[in-house]
Amino acid sequence: MTKDKENSSQVESNIRSAAVVGAGQMGAGIAQVLAQNGIATQLYDQSADALQRANALIRKLLDRQIEKEKISPADKEATLSHLSDAADLSDLAQADIVIEAIIERPDAKHELFSKLDEICKPQTILASNTSSISITKIAAATNRPEKVIGLHFMNPVPVMELVEIIRGLQTSDETYAISKALTQEIGKTPVTARFDYPGFIVNRILVPMINEAFFVLMEGIATPEEIDAAMKLGTNQPMGPLQLADFVGLDTCLAICQIFHNEIGEDKYRPCPLLIKYVEAGWYGRKAGRGVYTYEE
Numbered sequence: 001m002t003k004d005k006e007n008s009s010q011v012e013s014n015i016r017s018a019a020v021v022g023a024g025q026m027g028a029g030i031a032q033v034l035a036q037n038g039i040a041t042q043l044y045d046q047s048a049d050a051l052q053r054a055n056a057l058i059r060k061l062l063d064r065q066i067e068k069e070k071i072s073p074a075d076k077e078a079t080l081s082h083l084s085d086a087a088d089l090s091d092l093a094q095a096d097i098v099i100e101a102i103i104e105r106p107d108a109k110h111e112l113f114s115k116l117d118e119i120c121k122p123q124t125i126l127a128s129n130t131s132s133i134s135i136t137k138i139a140a141a142t143n144r145p146e147k148v149i150g151l152h153f154m155n156p157v158p159v160m161e162l163v164e165i166i167r168g169l170q171t172s173d174e175t176y177a178i179s180k181a182l183t184q185e186i187g188k189t190p191v192t193a194r195f196d197y198p199g200f201i202v203n204r205i206l207v208p209m210i211n212e213a214f215f216v217l218m219e220g221i222a223t224p225e226e227i228d229a230a231m232k233l234g235t236n237q238p239m240g241p242l243q244l245a246d247f248v249g250l251d252t253c254l255a256i257c258q259i260f261h262n263e264i265g266e267d268k269y270r271p272c273p274l275l276i277k278y279v280e281a282g283w284y285g286r287k288a289g290r291g292v293y294t295y296e297e
């Protein structure tokens with residue numbers, strides 16, 4: 001297999017300014033990485049609390065990098081000088097690229113992209129960090145479908161090397177080349193999904209495994225700890241599937257399963273009833289303090 005990095009032509013993205021919409025666990029990480037690489041980055045969320053939490057998290061992670069001597073205090077200040085909060089979507093008009101990382105719901109993403117299309121300058125690329133929603137359909141909600149692309153970062157963004165790139169049916173070669181160059185300029189390795197099918201590459205494989213782990217739990221075959229230990233020790237994964245589900249967010253896992261089930265239409269993708277129950281209970285995982293496991297902080 002060849003990674004895109006090895007095939008890359010030396011295109012420069014020329015992206016100087018970016019905006020991230022959605023300041024949850026993914027949006028905060030994407031904004032941090034862009035700013036750490038010298039790109040002026042605005043962060044917007046419809047929730048002021050989320051924005052505040054994201055800023056606190058970024059500061060905490062930068063401090064941790066200083067403690068580990070990976071960056072200097074001056075690097076931290078430089079990163080923070082490239083970051084700013086946006087009070088309103090209209091503040092993002094001049095960004096060279098907007099990366100969306102809001103809730104995994106098609107209607108919410110379609111509405112947002114339609115608004116961004118009206119607000120942003122004509123050259124702005126509109127990228128989605130969606131885990132499973134059709135980029136082609138998101139693009140169709142705009143009048144610039146050739147400038148819409150999927151940039152699927154992995155969690156936690158500052159640590160994980162991969163960015164999956166998803167071309168919608170309408171994505172232009174120029175948008176693709178610029179976006180791919182950007183991922184490389186911020187130190188990531190892109191791999192491209194050649195077709196815009198639900199879940200692309202990583203989640204098409206990963207999420208059914210997580211869903212199956214919930215079935216194994218529901219059927220009483222093993223405890224959460226046993227399931228995670230078996231998969232860690234038996235398949236050399238750094239984290240078991242249930243712990244990973246808590247990290248991803250059970251609401252996000254369920255949303256992805258539902259999209260697979262509805263759009264691919266095969267019974268093998270039906271969400272596990274236990275996963276549905278956990279989400280109904282508000283047990284969204286680490287971000288909620290309770291998922292399969294309980295978290296102190």
Ligand SMILES: NC(=O)c1ccc[n+]([C@@H]2O[C@H](COP(=O)([O-])OP(=O)(O)OC[C@H]3O[C@@H](n4cnc5c(N)ncnc54)[C@H](O)[C@@H]3O)[C@@H](O)[C@H]2O)c1
Nearest residue numbers: 022024025026045046047050101102103104130131155248
């Ligand atoms: N969690 C993961 O491991 C992971 C990995 C890769 C991709 N993703 C994708 O990234 C996206 C975000 O996931 P997350 O885990 O960061 O979710 P999250 O719940 O942590 O954060 C979502 C944020 O979006 C905000 N938001 C919701 N609707 C909005 C709107 N219309 N306008 C502005 N802000 C809005 C919320 O206030 C919240 O702060 C999803 O599409 C998800 O599928 C998640």
